[in-house]
Amino acid sequence: MKSIISEINVLVRKEVALEWRERSNLNGLLLYTISTIFVCYLSFNQRRVELSPITWNTLFWIIQLFTALNGASKSFTQEAGGRHFYYYQLVSPQSIILSKIVYNALLMLLVAFLGLGVYSIVLGNPIQDPWMFAVCVGLGAIGFSSSLTMVAGIASKAQGNNTLMAILGLPAILPMILMLIKASKNAIDGLARSQTLDEIMVILAIDIIVITVSYLLFPYLWRS
Amino acid sequence: MKGAWWKITALVLMAYTLIGGLLLEVPRLDILNETIRNLYFHVPMWFGMILVLLASMIYSIKYLKSQDLKHDLWAAELANTGILFGILGIVTGMIWAKFTWGAYWSGDPKQNGAAGGLMFYFAYVILRGSFKDEEQKARISAIFNIFAFAIFIPLIFVLPRLTDSLHPGNGGNPGFNAYDLDSKLRLVFYPAIIGWTLLGVWFTSLNVRMRTVENQLLENE
Numbered sequence: 001m002k003s004i005i006s007e008i009n010v011l012v013r014k015e016v017a018l019e020w021r022e023r024s025n026l027n028g029l030l031l032y033t034i035s036t037i038f039v040c041y042l043s044f045n046q047r048r049v050e051l052s053p054i055t056w057n058t059l060f061w062i063i064q065l066f067t068a069l070n071g072a073s074k075s076f077t078q079e080a081g082g083r084h085f086y087y088y089q090l091v092s093p094q095s096i097i098l099s100k101i102v103y104n105a106l107l108m109l110l111v112a113f114l115g116l117g118v119y120s121i122v123l124g125n126p127i128q129d130p131w132m133f134a135v136c137v138g139l140g141a142i143g144f145s146s147s148l149t150m151v152a153g154i155a156s157k158a159q160g161n162n163t164l165m166a167i168l169g170l171p172a173i174l175p176m177i178l179m180l181i182k183a184s185k186n187a188i189d190g191l192a193r194s195q196t197l198d199e200i201m202v203i204l205a206i207d208i209i210v211i212t213v214s215y216l217l218f219p220y221l222w223r224s
Numbered sequence: 225m226k227g228a229w230w231k232i233t234a235l236v237l238m239a240y241t242l243i244g245g246l247l248l249e250v251p252r253l254d255i256l257n258e259t260i261r262n263l264y265f266h267v268p269m270w271f272g273m274i275l276v277l278l279a280s281m282i283y284s285i286k287y288l289k290s291q292d293l294k295h296d297l298w299a300a301e302l303a304n305t306g307i308l309f310g311i312l313g314i315v316t317g318m319i320w321a322k323f324t325w326g327a328y329w330s331g332d333p334k335q336n337g338a339a340g341g342l343m344f345y346f347a348y349v350i351l352r353g354s355f356k357d358e359e360q361k362a363r364i365s366a367i368f369n370i371f372a373f374a375i376f377i378p379l380i381f382v383l384p385r386l387t388d389s390l391h392p393g394n395g396g397n398p399g400f401n402a403y404d405l406d407s408k409l410r411l412v413f414y415p416a417i418i419g420w421t422l423l424g425v426w427f428t429s430l431n432v433r434m435r436t437v438e439n440q441l442l443e444n445e
Contacts, residue, residue: 150371157364158354168351168368171344175379198386206378213374217367220288 004098007091011099016106018078025074026107033067033115041122053126053188060119061181064140065173067115068108072148073165075100076156088222097149097218101211104145112141128190136184139203143176146207150214153221172210179203231426237419241265244412251408255324262320264412268420269313270338274380276424277306277345281373284366294436296362299369300352301431303345305424310342325390333384334391341380344372 019025040059044051051059076084087096116137120127127133148169155165183199245264253260280302287295317335318328329335351368355361384391 147375154351154364154368154371157360158351164351164354167347171340171347172371172375174340174343175375175383178383202378202382202386205382206375209374209378213371217370220363221367223363 004092004095007095008099008102011087011091011095012102012106015099015103019103019107025071025078026110029067029071029107029111030114032070033063033111034118036063036066037115037119037122044123051123054185056123056126057181057185057188059123060116061140061177061184063115063119064112064137065144065170065177067111068141068144068148068173069166069169071107071111072104072145072152072169073155073162075104075149075152084222093219093222094215096222097153097214098211100153101146101149101214104149105142108141108145109138112137127188129187129193132187132193132196133184135200136180136187139183139200140176140180143180143203143207143210144173146214147172147176147210150210150218150221153218157221176203176206179206230422234419234422234426237415238423241412241416241419245416248412249408259320259323260409262316263409264416266313266316266320267413268417269309269316271417272421272424273306273309273313275421276302276309276428277373277376279425280306281370284369287362287366288370291359291363293358293362296366297432297435298428299366301428301435303348303369304431305428307342307345307349308427309420309424310338310345314338314342321390330390332390334380337380337384341376344376348372 040063113134151169151172152165155168158164179199179202183196183203186196186199241264245261250258250260280299283295283299283302286292287299314335317338321330321332321335322328325332348365348368352361352365355364
């Protein structure tokens, strides 16, 4: 157990260092989010108050969803094929998948909060309970990355990667996004926080299921 | 004829479901009226689907353990049968909904969950189609199948229970247990579940045999 944690630590550092050296993935994702938000803003092209909270909320999560899909799809295709074999000899497959999940979650957290900032500047901000909404965004970023990392691993093994990523990934995050939209709608309306507890528990439960299944299945996946 | 007992059971139970389900007496209720007989057709579809998909997942685990392509074939064909049950379940449900709730689709959480779950298994079929190598296809799709089932269960069992649903037993609606006090419905309902599920397994085994023969022919060419 201790060795896995130290392996994950090293691998996450490696991912962050690789990313920081090039910053292509991060910058690409940021530009993707911001240009999507900008296109939405121009397409609605109306005074911000006229966007009802439900529309505002749903649009925000749809943008997050596609950003997460794009971000996660690069998890296993970034590095040259040969290097994977090298990692697989050094560390256990479990720590590879867990480190990818952690790294994707960090990346998504950064992009999601920056996206939220830009989104509320151009399209207004009807949130009444910002802290609760922030919790939802955080849970969403972590949940999306944990569901999608495994899917990205599966999709990277097949040809026609991009379409497959969306096809396999969308149903995988469907339960998550339904719960998130509900929880964040409660935060927008400023309901009592105890009202949202159920949704948060379900999101956490789905996270645990997905991470456990990924942990168990990834060793079979990387063998090919 | 040896080993055919379960096929005969399936036939007998299906005949009983069709004849008994349409002719036996059912409780007379407002709104539901005679559509209550759909209980013998709509609900067993879901039971059948869950059981068949569970079996499919078990075969996927077996494949990962044994690397035997026969298990993969069973997993794939069971998933196909599950999809068929799912589509039939949605269609029978939509017809029922039209006559009781007033619309084919009313955005009920169970309807949405079922549709989302089916999307997952369509993705499974498409994933299977995108591999050239048999071994690779079998392993990756087995992994996805297990993954899908793990997410499918909360989607179809947990989420609908958190929200109000038009279905019986949810959101303050009485469950079917409140209706069939004299257990008349159960008399057909339980045999119907077993009958439909057995029929699904039979259907799957025919598909598996057909696919095996096809593969054999391809190899001999």
